Amino acid sequence: MSRRAIFLLMLLAALGPPGLGSGTAAAQPAERGAYIFAAAGCAGCHTDVKNGGQLLAGGRALETPFGTYFGPNITADREHGIGGWSDADFIRAMRHGVSPDGGHYYPVFPYPSFTLMTDGDMRDLKAYIFSLPAAATPNKPHEIRFPFRFRFLMAVWKYLFFEPGAYAADGGQSAAWNRGAYIVRALGHCGECHxxxxxxxxxxxxxxxxxxxxxxxxxxxxxxxxxxxxxxxxWTADEIAELLRSGETPLGGEVDGEMWEVVKNGTSKLTPEDLAAVADYLKNIPAVANQVFPGP
Ligand code: HEC
Ligand code: HEC
Structure with missing residues (x-):
C-alpha cells in the first residue's frame, strides 16, 4: 500500500470515534488528554515504531549534535515507566524539566515548549497516558558526548536559556491568535524544529x-x-490549515519525513477551529528573512 493510502486510512480512522474534539466541559479528563496528547506529539519520541515497540514504551533513538538520546518509557508501568508518579511529579517534569529525584532533564525532551502548557492540560494528559496499557520495557541509556552527558550542566543551561511558566495570553491579539500561539508554542512545539x-x-x-x-x-x-x-x-490561511490537516502543500506536493509524522500523529487530529487558529497565528507573527533552501 502506498504511504498516501495508509495516510488516508489513518485519517478515516481518526474521523471515526467522535469525542476527540475540543474538550467540552462534559468530557472526561482522559478524553481531553487524548486531544492534548495528539497535538503535542508525545507518541513520536517515546515509541520505537521502527522495531515494533509498544506505544510510549520508549527506545526511539534521537540523533542530535550532542549524541544519541533514547526516549524513555513513559507508560504507567511502576518499575520501568512513570506509573509511580503523582500529578505533581508529572507537572514538575513538564513545567520545570526536573525529575522526581531532582535531576535535570536534557532539553531534547521539549519541556522548554511544554512549560507553556496549563496545569489543567498537563493533568488531563497524564490521565490519558495512565489510561493506556503499561509496558515493562527497560530504558536504554543515552549515548551522549563528553561533557554534555553531565546532568548538572543542565542547571547552567537552564539558567541561561530556560524560563518556566504557563503561556500568558497577549491582550493585544485576538482569542484565535492566542489559541494558535498556545497550540504552536506550548503543545505542537513547532519551534523545536522550525x-x-x-x-x-x-x-x-x-x-x-x-x-x-x-x-x-x-x-x-x-x-x-x-x-x-x-x-x-x-500562502493563504486556508492553505496552511490544509497542509496541517492533510499534509498537502499548495503546489500539490506532500510534506515528507519529520513533518509527515507531525501531521499524521498530531495536526491531522486537530479540530477545524484549532487549525484555523494556528493558521491565524502563523500569518500574524513577525516575518523573518532566512533562506533555508536554495532559491528558484
Ligand atoms: C522530541 C522528542 C520528544 C517529545 C516530542 C516528547 N518527549 Fe518526553 N522525553 C524525551 C527524551 C529524550 C526524554 C529523556 C530526557 C532525559 O533523559 O533527560 C524525555 C523524558 C520524558 C519524561 C521523563 C521520564 C522519566 O522517566 O523521567 C516524561 C514524563 C516525558 N518525557 C513525557 C512526555 C510527554 C507527556 C510528551 C508530550 C507532551 C513528550 N514527553 C514529548 C523526548 C521527547
Ligand atoms: C520534528 C520536527 C518538526 C516539527 C515538530 C514541526 N515541523 Fe513543520 N516541518 C518540518 C520539516 C522537516 C518540514 C519540511 C518537510 C518537507 O519538505 O517535506 C516541515 C514543513 C512544514 C510546513 C511546510 C512549509 C513549506 O515551505 O513547505 C509547514 C507549514 C509546517 N512545517 C508547519 C509546522 C507547524 C505549524 C508545526 C507545529 C504544529 C510544525 N510544523 C512542527 C519539521 C517539523
Whole structure:
C-alpha cells in the first residue's frame, strides 16, 4: 500500500470515534488528554515504531549534535515507566524539566515548549497516558558526548536559556491568535524544529519559526514565518490549515519525513477551529528573512 493510502486510512480512522474534539466541559479528563496528547506529539519520541515497540514504551533513538538520546518509557508501568508518579511529579517534569529525584532533564525532551502548557492540560494528559496499557520495557541509556552527558550542566543551561511558566495570553491579539500561539508554542512545539538554535542547542527566540539548515537529524527545516520570499508569506490561511490537516502543500506536493509524522500523529487530529487558529497565528507573527533552501 502506498504511504498516501495508509495516510488516508489513518485519517478515516481518526474521523471515526467522535469525542476527540475540543474538550467540552462534559468530557472526561482522559478524553481531553487524548486531544492534548495528539497535538503535542508525545507518541513520536517515546515509541520505537521502527522495531515494533509498544506505544510510549520508549527506545526511539534521537540523533542530535550532542549524541544519541533514547526516549524513555513513559507508560504507567511502576518499575520501568512513570506509573509511580503523582500529578505533581508529572507537572514538575513538564513545567520545570526536573525529575522526581531532582535531576535535570536534557532539553531534547521539549519541556522548554511544554512549560507553556496549563496545569489543567498537563493533568488531563497524564490521565490519558495512565489510561493506556503499561509496558515493562527497560530504558536504554543515552549515548551522549563528553561533557554534555553531565546532568548538572543542565542547571547552567537552564539558567541561561530556560524560563518556566504557563503561556500568558497577549491582550493585544485576538482569542484565535492566542489559541494558535498556545497550540504552536506550548503543545505542537513547532519551534523545536522550525526555529534556529545557537551553539549550545537553545532556540533563538528572536528568530521564531524562521527555519534552519540543521534541524533534527541534520535535515533542513523550512522558514514558516510570513516572509514573502523565504517563508510562507504567499500562502493563504486556508492553505496552511490544509497542509496541517492533510499534509498537502499548495503546489500539490506532500510534506515528507519529520513533518509527515507531525501531521499524521498530531495536526491531522486537530479540530477545524484549532487549525484555523494556528493558521491565524502563523500569518500574524513577525516575518523573518532566512533562506533555508536554495532559491528558484
Ligand atoms: C522530541 C522528542 C520528544 C517529545 C516530542 C516528547 N518527549 Fe518526553 N522525553 C524525551 C527524551 C529524550 C526524554 C529523556 C530526557 C532525559 O533523559 O533527560 C524525555 C523524558 C520524558 C519524561 C521523563 C521520564 C522519566 O522517566 O523521567 C516524561 C514524563 C516525558 N518525557 C513525557 C512526555 C510527554 C507527556 C510528551 C508530550 C507532551 C513528550 N514527553 C514529548 C523526548 C521527547
Ligand atoms: C520534528 C520536527 C518538526 C516539527 C515538530 C514541526 N515541523 Fe513543520 N516541518 C518540518 C520539516 C522537516 C518540514 C519540511 C518537510 C518537507 O519538505 O517535506 C516541515 C514543513 C512544514 C510546513 C511546510 C512549509 C513549506 O515551505 O513547505 C509547514 C507549514 C509546517 N512545517 C508547519 C509546522 C507547524 C505549524 C508545526 C507545529 C504544529 C510544525 N510544523 C512542527 C519539521 C517539523
Amino acid at each position: 526555529t534556529p538554535r545557537n551553539a549550545l542547542g537553545a532556540v533563538r527566540a528572536g528568530r521564531h519559526l524562521s527555519g534552519t539548515k540543521a534541524g533534527p537529524d541534520g535535515e533542513p527545516v523550512p522558514n514558516i514565518t510570513p516572509h514573502r520570499t523565504t517563508g510562507i508569506g504567499g
